[in-house]
Amino acid sequence: MEVTVTVISDLYITGIKLEGGLPERSYLNELPAIKHLKQMEALPITRRVTFFVGENGVGKSTLVEAIAVAMGFNPEGGTINFNFSTEESHSELYRHLTVCKGMKRHKDGFFLRAESFYNVVTNIDAMDAEGMDPVPLIDSYGGVSLHKQSHGESFMSLVENRFGGNGLYILDEPEAALSPARLMRLMYRMDELVKRNSQFIISTHSPILMAFPEAEVFVLSEEGISAVPYQETDHFRITKEFMNAPEKLLRYLFE
Template sequence: MDFNQPPVRRVEVDPGHDLESRAWPMTLPVVRQLAREGLELARGVTFLVGENGSGKSTVVEAVAAAYGLSPEGGSTHSRHSTRESESPLHRALAVRRGIGASRWGFFLRAETMHGWYTYIENLGGDVPFHELSHGESFLAVLESRFGSDGFYCLDEPEAALSFSSTLALVAVLHRVTAAGGQVLCATHSPVLAAMPGARILEVGEWGFRETAWEDLQVVDHWRRFLERPDAYLRHLVDDEVPR
């Protein structure tokens, strides 16, 4: 028997779940496919890439909560809550853990991390997150909380990061996976998704499908935009700019 397994081997929806087939989030193609087929998670990094509203963040949030992490972010032991806004999907998920794998994890959720900073501050935390800029605080979380062989969920971490800081995040994820950690990340960033060796699942009206970086729609859009920004912008602004 293989005792050297990743923290999460598979995520699936329990057949006896009480999610209504015509109610959100089951109206999302990615969730319907997850309910039908489940999701195998390999070692290393898995990126979910897709448009706003495609459901990638909903899936990452639900997997994090089903693993035992706070939906508002933080480590396995964080139990803070400000306002419940997560979907009921996590209650229907079954997480198949790896035998002998670490039980520790961390959920970095861009839109709620300031609440976690306050929670840690009230516990006498070791890093003054609130005294740092938005991007600096994210980098401080990466440096202080990412490093063991646990399970890491990230929801659009690039939201607070510059180009160079996003590259620094790639280096952190490489270090984490080299130490045996496992990562599930929702992102819009073609820079982040370009991480060597990562598995990419593109999320959209089809559900989710494995794809290569160069075949991602977001990569195609950015490539075209950087080559001819006027071809995009001319449809959004008036032809005559006031002088």
């Protein structure tokens, strides 16, 4: 499938493509998202908010991680200035991924991944303990150690205090720490940041989050990579069916 990437001047990332072959025995060759991306000239990104959705194991988080690392972010999360590493667990996909960039460069940015957020928080506290900066780093995150807050509270402290606009924000399954009410609070903050010339690239399972207005939803599956209305995703359809008739679905499930 050939896709022409149109450069949009107010986006920081306008597309992604794979160049060169992956190692023959790499597990990446078996991930549906990667297999289909290899067959495309490029995957265009045309909206300020882009979601990658799909079943477990299709390669959503792997792809989002590769985009973040290719853009210079620390593989475990943080800004481009974070360089700590607790475990070299990220894939080599970023070495083969070309990120198509727009005319403007982002002035702020953050890679937020649920599974290693604890390590980012620990690193922030460690840098402040060293006292190398006259202004504590934690002041940029709300002034209270993120370790002294719940998982969801610390996520929101980060988004509401550290994300400043004119930024590129790459999020991997942010719903992992958030209640439905906090998810809508996240969406409110995202809207504020989008209006301040920000761009989001997000992997998610949340049908609430992917309902963000004018977002583009890419479904990654065994069949391919396709842009669909969020109402046509399995996440939305199954959740809606369950909420409309939970007893019926539970009875069917347990019979």
